[in-house]
Amino acid sequence: MANPSRLRAVALTTSAVLLAALLAGCSEGAKDGDLTAQKLDWQDCPVPSEAEGGGTSPSPLPNGAKWQCATMKAPLDWSKPKGDTIDIALIRAKATGDPSRRIGSLIFNFGGPGGSGVATLPAFGADYTTLNTRYDLVSFDPRGVGRSAPVKCESDSQLDAYFQQDATPDDSAERTQLLDRTKQFNSACEKHSKKILPQVRTTDAARDMDLMRQVLGDDKLHYFGISYGTELGGVYAHLFPKNVGRAVFDAVVDPTQDPEQSALGQAKGFQLALDNFAEDCTSKKEECPIGDTPQDVKDRIAKLLADLEKKPIPGIFPRQLTQTAATNGIAQSLYSKDFWEYLTEGLQQAYEGDGKILMLLSDSMNGRSENGEYSNITAANIAINCSDEKPRYTADYVQQKLPEFRAASPVFGDYLAWGMVSCTDWAVPGAADHPDVSAPGSAPILVVGNTGDPATPYAGAKRMVDALGKGVAVELTYKGQGHGAYDSKNKCVQSAVNDYLLDGKVPKAGTVCS
Template sequence: MNLRRAVALLVVLALVVGSALTVALVVAADHDGARDDVSDDRPAVGGPGATLETFYAQDLHWRDCDDAECGELTVPVDYRDPGGETIDLALLKVPAADPDARIGSLVVNPGGPGAPGTDYAGSAREVFRQPILDAYDIVGFDPRGTGHSAPVDCLADGELDDYIAQDPDPDTAAEAQTYAGWVKAFGVGCADRSGDVAAHVTTIETARDMDVLRAALGEDQLDYFGASYGTKLGATYADLFPDRVGRLVLDGAVDVSLSSRELSLQQAAGFETALRAYVQDCVDSGDCVLGDSLDEGLATIKQLLDDIDAEPLPTDDGDRVLAVGNAFYGVVLPLYVRDYWDLLTQGLTAALDGDGTLLLRYSDVYNSRGGGGYTDNSSEAIYAINCLDDPWAIPAREVPGQLPEFEAASATFGSVFAWGLTSCGGIQVQSSEPARDIRAAGAAPIVVVGTTRDPATPYAWAVALADQLESGVLVSRDGDGHTGYNSGNECVDTAVEDYLVEGTVPEDGLSC
């Protein structure tokens, strides 16, 4: 598969903020979120005396944007103070391909948290199949604090390079001290560099933004497709506004009832499952560069990461080297989709021969780094959103006590996820939104899709979310890779499309 097309299709969840498992999507923004095409003649929304009704009544003004349409939605920074400061959310719409078959607007979110939804909508023709493209305007938005929507900023680009390159599994006192320093620097940086918005990028506030968007689009109910973390966002919306739920698909679901620790532990196991499936496939294909058995292949990868930790590999990217943090992301990226496994083999083969170029390239894709710097702020937004949603963390001194259980879940990645438990310890701001017990009581049927060997959102999470949502309907895909729709399974694709286009709710428990 062409790498650029692969990136365009990648939707990921990143719950382990310490290891910064971020998003990889085709992006077009500068790191500072500047936009050259923003119209200055839109009617003002908000300001002194404004009420929430002011925001709900706003009109969207669309303009041509390559082969799509772009716009902005104004929302309050703090929903408790609608007359206070406002921000503009970037929008992108791909109009329905068949106007005569058009149903309405399908709002989409690719996950992250931190991924620009405008890029996801811009890739609609690769993400969605024709029945959905014909029936819906595909509408993406950059959630508050991400992309072009008042993006949070936590570190200078050079600092972010160093943060990503560091050992995500400190094995010396010096590395542990460096890791702890970044935990503090990230939290302080977000507060110092992002202003009031840093305290208002919760999932709940973004869900409130989606309801304002629904109204501005002229829709009585929200039709929505959320992937990965986008399932948490969709479930939160359904809990806040159950009577406004239209047709919701939550693909690659998050178990919203789990603690941060349990999410990390289960995600570690998910990536280990995916890695083992990849290595076994390599061995079964013959002449595997990693070795002649599953255990030998896993040991080769682990030893390679240890060797890179001791001595980074040269690359063809100027003076940059492949450090162990970059190598970690370079290995993780291709595990998201089975079709990317050949890319992983190519990268590992080169690294074993002493060339880190490909793995560094994968790491850069994963962390939205281009030749001239970062193309979006997803590596920072994920921290800001996750830690504001749940600031729980442990001090570094408690990590050793976590290692046995995490390494049992993942011999290769467990310690990385265990160290990730410290990451929110540096957060400097507090959420104004109390946590919710998400049930979405009274909502219309909500379709939840899970894949049996999903590395980032384990299948058990989809089962749990479908059970937690009072109207949840589970569709299961037996397969590898992250998310289930448009992944080569006609049973899943047909079930999703019949639901979104025709309103036909799948049989609960449908197994594909």
């Protein structure tokens, strides 16, 4: 089972076993324990670690900018700033324009929590070449992620079993099995990562970013946060309002919700995206191969999932496509309208007894590579969420809430409701019901909400604006589909964001792009 709270993540390509190896570019030791004085030794980037997803060293950007990597020392425990340290992996592409017009570093976080910025920034880097004219593009593996003191839980074979389990139990025996398997996973995290688990809260990552700002030589933190990255950015603004430079929040997490409210909001968001997918398929001139009407499309999907509950079909040998894996794969395909064609093809195949495409989509969500190795995105995601989120939900409580979740989404309701038990028996207590992002005195923050976003529903953008405080945030609405707005390549959105980040021009509040 993918941890359903991870459905607010950006779709990432990651894979495999965790390695605590150092990056090639190590930082020089800071004098007298002053970590702000450390000098980063930027070198050519190595091949991504398995924890980051594996693959090859990043290729230069279309503008010729090359990627460089380094490590930054940060306190293991921010309450003991002169104590033990950990390495935070960084990546950058230096600004390509006139050096006299360089603004500074633009730091990206692409979400998760648990996504490797070192792996993701090069993958999406071509989208940011305009910003690269005046900024060094910078990202990082947050603590607990990738090469930055990664959380370790289970082995690849154990994770295969974990993701094959029934995540939507129908009786007491299946509920017991789900809870036992969750406890087994959480115990493995404590066994293998006991030292780092208490130190991966979002507040810790925000403090790392302020250290990063200083080490990079910037007076202000210029920031681009996507998905969970908006929550991290909001927490940073709360802790360091006077240090905020030009900041953009895209695909906005609702900071006012507890985990239950967030899961219910996602159920509604993914159902809306599925409705839009079904409407799109059946509204075209050519025949929709998976249904005659939007309701027919959804009815056939529901029947497929019910059939898979009774009898899985062949997926990627030797694994079979289970109901849980299919639900996970469908959810993954709703992150971007660009994926809708793969969902259509995957459903066509599944109706004929072939589950390969839906399983590939599910594997992508879970961070599983073709060679069967997993990144640590699931381990890091659960660790960060459970450290941040105070509530601990019981099976009895979830059972009571199922009617409400099913009303929100016949397809995703059970899946997201049962995901609330992920933090049961977690070794570290959660910090709060929801993050504090109030940031009086901060520079303007551009908050971009997408009306069709499944993972971070549109209503969260307005709530982020209100929570940041009066006079801080400016809201921009994108009437589109998928998770996020800037990477949709909508010219109106990109122009507004670029004008703000490059020239400081704040768009008029309430601007709408379509």
